[in-house]
Amino acid sequence: MVSYAITGASRGIGFAFAKHLAQDPSNTVFALVRNLTSSQPLTDLASSHKNVHILQGDVTSPTQLSAAAESVSKITGGSLDVLIENAALLLGEASSFKLTDLVGDEEKTKVFGNDLHLNIEGNVMSIIHTTNAFLPLIKKGEIKKILVLSSGLGDSESIVEWEWKDNVPYCASKAALNMLVASYSTTLVEEGIMIVAISPGLVKTLTADWAPQFYEGVTKIFQKSNPSFEGPLSPEDSVSMMLETVGKLTVKDTGKFLSHHGDKEWTCMVKSENKKYVLNLLHFPLSPPRAKTVQVSAPLSSQKYVPKPKAKTKAKPQPSPVQAGHASLRLSNEAEGKPIIFVFIIFFVIILRLQQLRYLQRTETADEFDGR
Numbered sequence: 001m002v003s004y005a006i007t008g009a010s011r012g013i014g015f016a017f018a019k020h021l022a023q024d025p026s027n028t029v030f031a032l033v034r035n036l037t038s039s040q041p042l043t044d045l046a047s048s049h050k051n052v053h054i055l056q057g058d059v060t061s062p063t064q065l066s067a068a069a070e071s072v073s074k075i076t077g078g079s080l081d082v083l084i085e086n087a088a089l090l091l092g093e094a095s096s097f098k099l100t101d102l103v104g105d106e107e108k109t110k111v112f113g114n115d116l117h118l119n120i121e122g123n124v125m126s127i128i129h130t131t132n133a134f135l136p137l138i139k140k141g142e143i144k145k146i147l148v149l150s151s152g153l154g155d156s157e158s159i160v161e162w163e164w165k166d167n168v169p170y171c172a173s174k175a176a177l178n179m180l181v182a183s184y185s186t187t188l189v190e191e192g193i194m195i196v197a198i199s200p201g202l203v204k205t206l207t208a209d210w211a212p213q214f215y216e217g218v219t220k221i222f223q224k225s226n227p228s229f230e231g232p233l234s235p236e237d238s239v240s241m242m243l244e245t246v247g248k249l250t251v252k253d254t255g256k257f258l259s260h261h262g263d264k265e266w267t268c269m270v271k272s273e274n275k276k277y278v279l280n281l282l283h284f285p286l287s288p289p290r291a292k293t294v295q296v297s298a299p300l301s302s303q304k305y306v307p308k309p310k311a312k313t314k315a316k317p318q319p320s321p322v323q324a325g326h327a328s329l330r331l332s333n334e335a336e337g338k339p340i341i342f343v344f345i346i347f348f349v350i351i352l353r354l355q356q357l358r359y360l361q362r363t364e365t366a367d368e369f370d371g372r
């Protein structure tokens with residue numbers, strides 16, 4: 001049995017996580033929402049799936065989050081395996097402002113300041129409140145994974161590359177979130193807890209009238225640097241890809257900021273393993289070919305964390321026992337050595353072939369010489 005808590009599960013990607021994970025009856029899914037009755041799809045999911053529990057959890061309220069953690073604890077016996085921190089404020093009052101719009105405009109600067117404050121509350125402080133409320137349960141969990149939903153818009157190099165000008169408070173909040181994840185990782189690694197920031201890709205969750213134009217505009221921006229970008233993913237596809245990626249991560253990946261594919265390609269449409277082998281070779285050793293052993297439907301259940309005795313001296317973080325103890329991960333490690341062997345074999349074949357050609361050439365020259 002694997003337990004998951006998801007924040008912001010009323011709609012969008014959060015709901016897609018809850019729906020996906022609920023399909024496995026051995027999972028226990030805690031769907032946190034700020035309004036218990038506002039989401040009919042979630043209410044329907046909980047009525048048809050007994051493994052889904054809806055809990056109140058505004059991520060800006062430490063009190064509500066502590067109460068939610070207590071409810072989870074009562075059901076699981078004090079633990080939680082995976083925490084998915086998905087809730088966020090996406091568009092605020094100043095999302096259409098460019099920073100230069102604020103020059104000489106006090107009113108706009110004030111609106112921008114308020115929006116920035118709300119984004120920090122909803123997307124940054126909320127991560128601290130949620131992580132801290134559930135940390136005692138995660139410590140007692142078997143899988144010990146925390147997934148924090150970030151965005152490619154939190155990557156400063158991409159902002160420059162895409163010439164992205166607006167929604168600055170959101171972008172800044174996601175960049176800050178990435179730093180929080182990295183900072184948390186440095187202490188949580190000592191307890192075998194993995195925390196990562198993951199971008200879901202561009203996902204079709206907006207339902208407003210102007211959503212089609214918005215997605216069309218963003219698609220064009222992304223296509224400038226990635227012509228193969230086709231447009232937004234469905235929440236279901238994004239969730240499948242993220243869970244598949246996270247299923248392959250171990251404690252050694254903690255603190256990273258990754259795309260739904262597990263790399264830094266925020267706009268890539270193709271799953272990593274579908275890319276050509278040569279691409280993997282080019283990326284080697286950063287992203288060696290991955291073993292296809294983790295199932296999408298139950299991606300995390302095969303990677304239970306087994307606590308190990310604490311070392312007396314503060315040594316460099318060791319690979320988690322998760323890496324050592326499970327067949328799926330052993331296969332991943334074996335796969336890491338294969339490109340080297342492959343390159344050596346090709347190298348030897350080329351050398352042998354060259355020797356053979358040189359020998360033939362020499363024999364032919366000798367024959368010609370003899371024949372003269």
Ligand SMILES: NC(=O)c1ccc[n+]([C@@H]2O[C@H](COP(=O)([O-])OP(=O)(O)OC[C@H]3O[C@@H](n4cnc5c(N)ncnc54)[C@H](OP(=O)(O)O)[C@@H]3O)[C@@H](O)[C@H]2O)c1
Pocket residue numbers: 007008009010011012013014033034035038057058059060085086087088089090122149150151152199200201202203204205206
């Ligand atoms: N969609 C994309 O293209 C995209 C791209 C990159 C990153 N992301 C990230 O992916 C995550 C999910 O995005 P989404 O597109 O699914 O967003 P969404 O459709 O706007 O849904 C946001 C969810 O967060 C909840 N929420 C907001 N503030 C909350 C609070 N204070 N307490 C509790 N719940 C709160 C909302 O609840 P209510 O129903 O109560 O409002 C809703 O369930 C976010 O972290 C977002 O930044 C999305």
